[in-house]
Amino acid sequence: MTPDYDLVVIGGGINGTGIARDAVGRGAxxxxxxxxxxxxxxxSASTKLIHGGLRYLEYYEFDLVRKALKEREVLWRAAPHIIWPLRFILPHHKELRPAWLLRLGLFLYDHLGGRKLLPATKTVKLDQPPFSHGLKAMFKKGFEYSDCWVEDARMVVLNARDAADRGADILTRTKCVNARRQGSLWEVVLRDLESGEERTVTAKALVNAAGPWVADMLSGVVGANRTSNVRLVKGSHIVVRRLFDHDRCFIFQNGDGRIIFAIPYEREFTLIGTTDVDYDADPDEVKISDGEVEYLCQSVSEYLETTVTPEDVIHTYSGVRPLYDDGAEDAKAATRDYVLELEGGEDDRAALLSVFGGKITTYRKLAEQVLEKLEPFLPFKRGVWTAYAPLPGGDFGPLDFDAQVSSLEADFPFLAKVHAERLVRAYGTDARLFLADAKRSEDLGTCFGADLYEPEVRWLIDREWARAAEDILWRRSKLGLHFSETETAALEAFIKRYLAEKAEAAA
Structure with missing residues (x-):
């Protein structure tokens, strides 16, 4: 029997889309x-950093840190529109880790990962500009080091885009309700959650990249008798008005051994996070607790001139990390490295590979290792390839972002600079594709709020699987921070009309 697919991937997060992209690029x-x-x-609920994880050095996770550090510049080159370098300021707190220990850790951080473009660590005086504005006067000395920022949800969408452009079928709002082996093949039942219709497909291999639902997928859908230990850990973030004027990020040590980031966010805001709390409820219902809000406010207030209170919080988000349960007593100490479990594939049994844990920084390496395990069972036509292939819109040099903005402004002079910067940050060279017919500002049609116009919305629906205002305002962008309820409702109504028109035209 000829299968419908070589590989079915369950889960449209960073690991699932990264695996799908890599596999279809190899000819599957x-x-x-x-x-x-x-x-x-x-x-979409990460701290949005491409980083090695400085604090993991304390838990002797040198392999994880090295692997992540090596990926920073690889990913930056592949996606210079949605990834860019950031400098982090680590103040020395006299009552916590000694300065020599911090410097030693940063020396290792600089030299473990093959850094070429990112600047090295240096010592900085925190009682002088620009850092003297923002921090309390008691902090005199600190260290400045490099990591990168990523638009996390856009990273996922661009992996899906590239996979689809190479021939993969990407189905959103589609649930896997059953998967059973039929000899050497998987028989997978998929339900369209909007229409209720079901379809059955067959595949040589199945990848379970369901994130927080990885164990549920194994026990409830696949019917496995044994599942690996999964430790669900909630991480929450708060957003407040901008707390300092410079473009550096702060990394603050806490007395409980954790660290908290305070990061310039969407021009007008500061992002503060994250927490580490064991979680045993429904991942669909995850939200920040009052205790987490208070914890984050108190943590940054110990360092900053401005006291942050829960009343200052204008937005929050929370996510559940599906960590591999390595038996660590505390959630903050649980490993962030991934574990891949392959079951079947031999004796004419269809292969099942489940993904536990992982970081957005290491998703590409994870995908390579998944396919290395599946290679004996799948018809790959080429080997590893993603390290040198840009994601959609990222076909320019990692140091050429400003030039891309200037070029877009020159070709579309009616765009405000801040608008052009946002479009290049989100779409890179692809921004020209949906702006192509615009000769003046009036050609952009309806403005739904902020600087979101019709051509961009149509692109997000047609090319990036957006189906609701939330998809656009909180995942494809963060424009929800600038939208009113009325503007959001108008955008939602437009999306519904546009989808109805598309469905009618296709009928």
Missing amino acids: SVLLAEMGDLAGATS
């Missing part, structure tokens, strides 16, 4: 099913 036929929106759960 691929279907990916996501029960919600792409990046609808954990992958």
